[in-house]
Amino acid sequence: MSVRGIKLSGRRLVLMVVLTSVSSLATGAVLYARATEHIVAAEQDKLSALMEVRRSELAQYLGSIREEIRFWAKNRIMRSALVEFSAAWEKLGGNPEATLQKLYIADNPHPLGERDNLEFARDGSEYSEVHERYHYWLRSFLLHRGVYDVFLFDPEGNLVYTSFKELDYATNLVSGKWKNTDLGRAFRSARDNPFPSFVAFFDFASYEPSHGAPASFISAPVLEDAGGFLGVLAFQFSAKRINRIMQFTAGMGETGETYVVGEDLLMRSDSRFSKQPTTLKTRVDTVTARLALKGETGFDVMPDYRGIPVFSAYGPLQFENVSWAVMAEMDEREVMAPALELRQLVLGVGLGIGAVIGLLGAVLASAGWW
Numbered sequence: 001m002s003v004r005g006i007k008l009s010g011r012r013l014v015l016m017v018v019l020t021s022v023s024s025l026a027t028g029a030v031l032y033a034r035a036t037e038h039i040v041a042a043e044q045d046k047l048s049a050l051m052e053v054r055r056s057e058l059a060q061y062l063g064s065i066r067e068e069i070r071f072w073a074k075n076r077i078m079r080s081a082l083v084e085f086s087a088a089w090e091k092l093g094g095n096p097e098a099t100l101q102k103l104y105i106a107d108n109p110h111p112l113g114e115r116d117n118l119e120f121a122r123d124g125s126e127y128s129e130v131h132e133r134y135h136y137w138l139r140s141f142l143l144h145r146g147v148y149d150v151f152l153f154d155p156e157g158n159l160v161y162t163s164f165k166e167l168d169y170a171t172n173l174v175s176g177k178w179k180n181t182d183l184g185r186a187f188r189s190a191r192d193n194p195f196p197s198f199v200a201f202f203d204f205a206s207y208e209p210s211h212g213a214p215a216s217f218i219s220a221p222v223l224e225d226a227g228g229f230l231g232v233l234a235f236q237f238s239a240k241r242i243n244r245i246m247q248f249t250a251g252m253g254e255t256g257e258t259y260v261v262g263e264d265l266l267m268r269s270d271s272r273f274s275k276q277p278t279t280l281k282t283r284v285d286t287v288t289a290r291l292a293l294k295g296e297t298g299f300d301v302m303p304d305y306r307g308i309p310v311f312s313a314y315g316p317l318q319f320e321n322v323s324w325a326v327m328a329e330m331d332e333r334e335v336m337a338p339a340l341e342l343r344q345l346v347l348g349v350g351l352g353i354g355a356v357i358g359l360l361g362a363v364l365a366s367a368g369w370w
Helices: 003-074 076-092 096-106 126-145 182-191 240-246 287-293 332-366
Strands: 149-153 159-162 200-207 213-223 229-237 257-262 298-303 309-319 322-331
Touching (some): 003 076, 003 229, 003 240, 003 298, 003 309, 076 126, 076 149, 076 159, 076 213, 126 159, 182 200, 182 229, 200 322, 257 287, 287 298, 309 332
Antiparallel strands (some): 149 229, 200 213, 213 229, 298 309, 309 322
């Protein structure tokens, strides 16, 4: 073969390799783009569905709390317990707060967190007789309903009964030390609205009598059949039940999580990736959280509270006068991992085909067949 023929074959070979590689890469690019679109759409649908499921479950849970307190505020046993505790409180005389805190807190043989195990103090008072009669029933209610604590107030705001016997026990929530807490506001709200279906709900906040733990309260007035005001029933909730709802991991992959954000942009549930509680501690000042708190539902890809790009589905949750944002997110890196693998595969296949065609062309040219 002449020099000119060799040069011509070389040009043909280069052209064939280039065209083949470009064609392979172009086809791969189209496949990659379509695969990326499919992955993004599928993840958007999945995260949006997860957000809706969590929001629905949380709404059902909060709704059940509201119906529970309405029911028990009208229950005759609960009403009788409040009347008897209030009457026994009056008969204590002197300083009921000091008396009861000594009997049920200072002299309680059970440690902090287990004071509810004391059925009654052996002081011979009518109050302790009433406590013995109702405490087991009220404590069982607490344990079976997922409530952190149960409170009974007389009409003057005296906390005549609480199951856990924390620092608010036996104090007055109108004039006492804890009057400016959400429990105090829960009492006054129910007292000032003595209607059969009235319920007041207070968002999570640090509650000092529970040693600063996040606490939420819901309250309702307790009324006579004729409508007379007997006092207030209130429940305290921790974030544990919300965590059980939000930390369900099925379908969340390695980096996915669902969580709740309050109007102050602080978490109302714990992140499943944190060893420490994040409720009321971790700030979520993100675009999607703010949109959800404004009442919008949607999906976007942007940095989360850690500054890491995520696929984020978001939506609002309104309960009584409280607004929350429900978030379902997954790291963009995990979502796009299959597409990145496909891109590498396409690139490798395209270059491999080019190399094979080049090698084949070189062999044919050297043999004089091309």
